[in-house]
Amino acid sequence: MRIMRLLTIALTLLIANARAALTVATDFEGGSARVVSVDEATQTIRFMPGGDPARGWPCWWFLRVDGAEAGATLTFEIVGSDRTIPQVGGYKDKPLPVGWATPVRAAVSFDGKTWLHTDPGAKRADGFTWRAKADTPSVWLAWGPPFTPRDSAALVKRLAEAHPFAKPITLARTREDRDVPALHIRAGGRPDAERFGVWVQARQHAWESGGSWVCRGVAEWFTSDDEAARWLRERADIFIVPVMDVDHVATGDGGKEALPQDHNRDWSDAPHWPEVAAAQKRIAALVAQQRMDVFLDLHNPGPGDLASYFYAGEDSLLADPGRARRDRFLALAAERLEGPIPHTAMSKPSGTTYHPLWRQISNNWVTAHALHHTVSLCLETSWNTPGSTIDGYLTTGRQLAATVAAYLRENPRSPQR
Numbered sequence: 001m002r003i004m005r006l007l008t009i010a011l012t013l014l015i016a017n018a019r020a021a022l023t024v025a026t027d028f029e030g031g032s033a034r035v036v037s038v039d040e041a042t043q044t045i046r047f048m049p050g051g052d053p054a055r056g057w058p059c060w061w062f063l064r065v066d067g068a069e070a071g072a073t074l075t076f077e078i079v080g081s082d083r084t085i086p087q088v089g090g091y092k093d094k095p096l097p098v099g100w101a102t103p104v105r106a107a108v109s110f111d112g113k114t115w116l117h118t119d120p121g122a123k124r125a126d127g128f129t130w131r132a133k134a135d136t137p138s139v140w141l142a143w144g145p146p147f148t149p150r151d152s153a154a155l156v157k158r159l160a161e162a163h164p165f166a167k168p169i170t171l172a173r174t175r176e177d178r179d180v181p182a183l184h185i186r187a188g189g190r191p192d193a194e195r196f197g198v199w200v201q202a203r204q205h206a207w208e209s210g211g212s213w214v215c216r217g218v219a220e221w222f223t224s225d226d227e228a229a230r231w232l233r234e235r236a237d238i239f240i241v242p243v244m245d246v247d248h249v250a251t252g253d254g255g256k257e258a259l260p261q262d263h264n265r266d267w268s269d270a271p272h273w274p275e276v277a278a279a280q281k282r283i284a285a286l287v288a289q290q291r292m293d294v295f296l297d298l299h300n301p302g303p304g305d306l307a308s309y310f311y312a313g314e315d316s317l318l319a320d321p322g323r324a325r326r327d328r329f330l331a332l333a334a335e336r337l338e339g340p341i342p343h344t345a346m347s348k349p350s351g352t353t354y355h356p357l358w359r360q361i362s363n364n365w366v367t368a369h370a371l372h373h374t375v376s377l378c379l380e381t382s383w384n385t386p387g388s389t390i391d392g393y394l395t396t397g398r399q400l401a402a403t404v405a406a407y408l409r410e411n412p413r414s415p416q417r
């Protein structure tokens with residue numbers, strides 16, 4: 001009996017001490033990583049972003065580690081993707097610099113839903129290292145808090161179910177046969193002619209997940225009990241698209257400069273992407289009704305941009321009162337975008353000096369096709385600051401939506417409105 005008991009104890013100890021093998025999974029929506037090595041002894045996972053450069057810059061990554069021991073410290077070492085960029089431009093035939101893929105603080109989750117910042121990581125010559133204590137056997141790590149097409153559909157559904165004035169729409173069906181969810185907000189019975197037109201979209205660049213969180217903040221504020229939100233939705237048609245490039249977000253690719261055309265260089269007379277064509281069509285309809293008032297395109301900037309800023313478009317496209325209205329909007333935004341994510345009132349041009357295809361950038365296309373007074377801007381929200389968390393992004397979104405209401409309350413179009 002005693003031998004049996006000793007054997008049982010020995011076996012139990014053996015099982016308890018046997019390290020479960022660490023495995024890495026990316027077979028889920030938005031997942032992306034190529035595993036270079038897993039070192040069980042040091043609990044170190046070395047990986048690179050998994051994206052196909054033909055489907056955009058391989059800077060997005062999102063992985064799950066299974067088999068972690070409770071309380072163990074996992075070490076995550078990223079190296080840059082070794083795949084070369086096929087697109088014409090500064091990176092052609094070279095791998096993308098790893099800096100695009102290395103926030104100081106990565107996003108970590110222990111349930112796949114709630115995302116926190118890791119402690120600041122450490123730069124290495126060939127990449128970056130983050131550490132995370134495993135509270136659970138599965139640990140998710142990503143470039144930033146993920147926001148996938150499923151999250152976009154869930155957001156639209158939740159707001160539409162909660163508010164009779166918010167309706168779900170499908171903006172388009174993508175080339176790879178996925179829906180592009182969007183929300184249409186319109187309260188009360190005022191006729192079209194007495195309503196402003198507002199368009200807010202995010203994720204023309206798939207890797208820039210922060211843009212979708214800002215967009216969610218915008219949508220939540222427009223549907224909130226805030227008196228100014230209520231005022232606006234009774235006097236506007238508001239369209240919100242949390243994820244434009246659904247296909248590349250779904251497959252965990254970067255989207256930026258995807259072949260054959262970057263989404264935000266696709267705003268031509270013959271767009272390649274159905275979601276761009278569908279957005280143009282709805283915006284053109286608002287223009288035809290003389291009520292395309294505010295267009296906002298939401299992005300994340302470069303790793304070194306530690307304050308958010310607007311791309312203000314090409315000045316030569318704007319006559320007065322367009323320039324004055326744009327500057328007024330920027331001033332109102334600067335008052336409201338007060339953190340936690342820092343903002344600089346210094347906007348940047350995105351015209352002739354910015355890119356050869358500047359006319360096919362969404363906010364320039366809107367300016368060129370819209371009305372004299374239309375405000376058309378791109379907000380680049382910083383992703384590499386301590387405030388660039390889900391809460392930080394949502395706050396920026398609420399602040400931006402409040403700016404839209406404050407701006408339109410000044411009656412930019414007609415004094416009698």
Ligand SMILES: [Zn+2]
Nearest residue numbers: 205208299300
């Ligand atoms: Zn972008």
